[in-house]
Amino acid sequence: MDFDVIIIGGGFAGLTAANRCAEHGMTPLVLEAGAEPFYMCNSRIATGALHVAYNSPEAPADKIHETIMGNSRGTARADLSRAIATWSATAFEWMKTEGALFEDHPRRLDCRRCKGGPAASYVGGLIKSFAIGLIAAETIASARGEPN
Numbered sequence: 001m002d003f004d005v006i007i008i009g010g011g012f013a014g015l016t017a018a019n020r021c022a023e024h025g026m027t028p029l030v031l032e033a034g035a036e037p038f039y040m041c042n043s044r045i046a047t048g049a050l051h052v053a054y055n056s057p058e059a060p061a062d063k064i065h066e067t068i069m070g071n072s073r074g075t076a077r078a079d080l081s082r083a084i085a086t087w088s089a090t091a092f093e094w095m096k097t098e099g100a101l102f103e104d105h106p107r108r109l110d111c112r113r114c115k116g117g118p119a120a121s122y123v124g125g126l127i128k129s130f131a132i133g134l135i136a137a138e139t140i141a142s143a144r145g146e147p148n
Contacts (some may be wrong), residue, residue, distance in 0.1 A: 003029040005140055010034070011041050017132025017140075019098070022139040052084065057092035061085040083135055086134075091134050 005021050007014045010032030018028040053067040064085035
């Protein structure tokens with residue numbers, strides 16, 4: 001069998017990239033080292049809850065970028081921060097079209113660490129993985145001359 005793209009890792013970023021590549025008509029191969037049914041990975045630790053630097057994935061990209069840069073005290077790469085901030089809402093909407101269901105987490109509505117208040121009710125950190133997966137797939141599709 002021939003593959004158009006080989007993806008290393010079957011976590012959320014890898015599976016997102018594979019799914020999106022397939023939507024673009026490519027044949028992906030995902031390689032995952034974890035062999036046990038419940039091997040340790042970030043997807044299990046984060047428990048499926050979402051936020052982007054304690055902001056809603058639907059927050060304005062400039063706000064997300066500023067939060068990432070501020071929380072990292074300027075050590076984050078600005079280009080990667082901007083890419084994650086720009087693609088977060090797209091990743092979130094794409095997950096909904098793929099059948100993902102979301103609900104506010106009541107304990108996060110008053111979270112003191114989450115400066116966004118109710119807007120920060122999407123908890124966890126997986127949206128970054130989904131955004132990275134989409135960025136990777138869209139980059140591959142763009143290099144092949146395919147429309148988004």
